Structure formats: structure tokens, C-alpha cells
Amino acid sequence: MIDYITKIPSELLSKILKYNKILIDLMLTCKIFLNIIKDNQFKMNWLFFHFGKSHALFHTVRLGPNFINVDLANMIVEKIGISRYFIQRLALRFSLYDKKLLELKLQHNNSTINDS
Structure with missing residues (x-):
């Protein structure tokens, strides 16, 4: 086979x-x-197909640290955008596990401060 x-x-x-x-x-x-x-591209397409673009990032986080990674999160954010609240929830859940996600949170907070 x-x-x-x-x-x-x-x-x-x-x-x-x-x-x-x-x-x-x-x-x-x-x-x-x-x-x-x-493959991250497959994961993103799978999420969009089963949960839609509006819920893809939520389900990525829900599936846990074995599914999510920084590159996948960045790919989804580029396609759909992201809210500040979601970044906070993501950091609360995964900042202990992944330093890159914590850096992403800090980078996002700095960019929103600079945009204001």
C-alpha cells in the first residue's frame, strides 16, 4: 500500500x-x-476548512502545544488578523511553554503603543 x-x-x-x-x-x-x-500550511488549511477563518486561531490554541507553534500562529494572523484580547489569552496559556510566543506578545504590545 x-x-x-x-x-x-x-x-x-x-x-x-x-x-x-x-x-x-x-x-x-x-x-x-x-x-x-x-506542515503548517496543511494545518492552517485544515483549520479554515473545519472551523472557518473566524475561529481558526481559537481552535489552534485549544488543540494545545503539540499542535500550535509560532510559525503557524503567524500564518493565521497574517490571513485573518488578531485582537489584543486574544494575544493576552494566548500569552496566559502558552508563555510558560514557549518564549517565542511571549516575545510575540511583547512585540504586539509595543506596536500597539507606538500606533497610538
């Missing part, structure tokens, strides 16, 4: 995989699926 999967382009596989609501089952199936699902 793996031989057939390797012949399918990863772009097509990612479009097929995004229809699955539970990604953990696919991640455990094979390394090809695992690599596709770990």
Missing part, C-alpha cells in the same frame, strides 16, 4: 486528508501522512 501512496503528489494527499476531522489517526498510519499533517 505504501508504494501507491508514494506515487500520489503530496498536494493531492493534503487536499484529501483535510476532510478528516481527527488527524491523530492519520498521523499514526504512515510517515507520509505524518509529514503532511505536521
